[in-house]
Amino acid sequence: MSTYVLPRPTNSDIAELADFRRELHRHPELSGEEAETARRVVAMLEPTSPDRVLTGLGGHGVAAIYDSGKPGLTVMFRSELDALPIEELGDVSHRSLVPGKAHLCGHDGHSTILLGLARLLGRARPPDGKVVLMFQPAEEDGSGAAAVIDDPRYGEIRPDYAFSLHNKPGAPLGSAVLSPGPANCASRGISIRLRGSTAHAAQPETGRSPMRAVARLMPALEECGGRGPLGPDFAMVTVTHSSMGAAVYGVAPGEARILATLRTVTDDAMAALCERVEALIAETAQAHLLCFDIEYADIFLACTNDPLATEYLSAGVARAGLPFASLPMPQRGSEDFGRFGHGARSAMLFLGAGENLPQVHTPTYDFPDELIGPGIRLFSETLSACMERG
Template sequence: MPPKDNAFAPGFPSNADIAALTEWRRDLHRHPELSGEEAETAKRVVEMLSPTKPDRVLAGLGGHGIAAVYEAAEDGPSILLRCELDALPIEELGDVPYRSEVQGKAHLCGHDGHMAILAGVARWLGANRPVRGRAILLFQPAEEDGAGAAKVIADPRFAEITPDYALSLHNMPGLRFGHAALEPGAMACASRGMKITLTGRTAHASQPETGLSPVPAMSRLMPLLTGLGTGGVPSDPDFSLVTVTHARVGEPAFGVAPGQAELWVTLRTQNDAGMDALVARAEAAVGAAAIEAGLQHAISYHDVFRHCDNDAEATQLLASALEAENIPTEPGKLPMRASEDFGRFGDVSKSAMMLLGSGTDCAALHNPDYDFPDSLIAIGARVFVQCLRQRLF
């Protein structure tokens, strides 16, 4: 392990680096693209990577993903650093001069900042090739809907670069600026969207008894499903939460009693085993309510996220880097309730993810006035470079 003298790259990132990375991040912020639509964002990434001269660039990985590979002549481990390409379908209400130029879409989770952090690592690797093994910078598509990691891993070309270690970070409002949350074990909850359709028969609004309305069943199901959650804290292995996110009954017409209803709920558990049990209970409740009301029903699942678990060795790799950078860690912050597509990389490598504090006065993730703090770019880049130095230099 290299000495923890905090002088691995004097002046990195330089003022010029910081200015360029900040400008690039803000350009990404102006041009957000949703999950699966990140074609122009991917082009910007490839253009940014070009001056760093990676040995290989895999474009179109699992969709619009980009993997840049920096090889060493000597055998050694492969370390993958991952960030996300996609934005959110939310209208930005902040007043920053670089606010989103795309109506109804915005980088309100900080993926633009995560990309800038990896861009900083790429600039460093352009001047500092690994001595052994290889560094892989992955710009992953479709994180927000939970589809991207699975598609990247399923891409046949990923087998050529399957890493020994996969590392990631996410900025976190509410955590003190520049502080970190990192622990082995459960890191982020499993979740999935459950879409329920109830079908009966329409009727004239003056004669509702001649139809079969889903309203009574829908009214019972909303509190019944939310009541399946055990509550508590995510550190409890039995933690679960059911949240109603959308409901629609019939058509917007005063003359028609409804014949169909749609209910969307999000199921959330600390781990995948708990999710299997919660799904079974929720499906049984929906089926029973539909049968009792004489309705047909259908269930489909969307935005499926596995739970995210931090491997002990990969966690120590990140912990040593944080120590080298004198970054404090705050205990008791994990696992977080939110879900992370990164968990799937644990199937193919030793993986770990940390949270990097955006500050206690920063708007929450997915809020319409959220904006990634540019001053985190240099901190995140240095942490990741420290990880690479421990094993590849």
């Protein structure tokens, strides 16, 4: 057990970090493309003199290591590097310079907060153990955390504790939403391809059209979920896309595709939902004499807050002087931070971005720079609590 108090960020720190956040915002990169974003992060880390920086981790991931040189806990704080394939429509001066791509989820702000923590670690190393700042790639498509963990170098930084935050429009600015247990739902995309055979539109009976199967499947898929309250049995299926045949008048279709998102609170419930959905697809395809293929993508495990990690994060909230907000947990949205919880005690907090701010993933969203200071203090105080009690 060690007493460890990090310095506070200066006004100059906050101003420089806000400028950096806006620069990131101007130059968004999608999942798997974050090479320039990673380069900018590494350049910002350099003055903080980390003991080691791992680059190209699980793709374009960056891990900065601040090592005391003494045995102790490894504590990781994680942010995300990627942006979204959405056209920004806001009128901020630092709006995206890349058509069709924008930081509309706040990952630019999350990474800036981590860079602020890096400045403090550069001024006051941990008394024992080490601190890892993980700038993770490809969060938006659910592939980044898995790729980082699968990277052989991850074994060098595998944490005992892992912490993360996500800004939360709708919650009062600077407030904290946190509880032990489920924090974010598990989700995955399912692609269903139905295959029959085409026919002349004047003789549709000579082919095998997927039309009736599609008409049956779309509402039946959503009924597989049933929604309900956000408890252990919660399940939701959202049909997001469908297409069928060629866009012509003379040919009855022979192939169709349906995309849907499956969502549950727990990983066990996800396995059960997948089983129900796959049985429905097989039954429907057989009834209409169709072949079918199923593929899964954008796979997010459930994100569950460990009780002890949540206790440390709650202590960080209190020490940083942030108020708690009462909002329902878990969140319906997904976060691939949950994968880190399979090898570490982990917890994620939602940091209020303002009650009247546009929601994330909307064209006019912009991360509020007013959260940079509170976010840094939250993480620095969480680290102090972890080191003192762990």
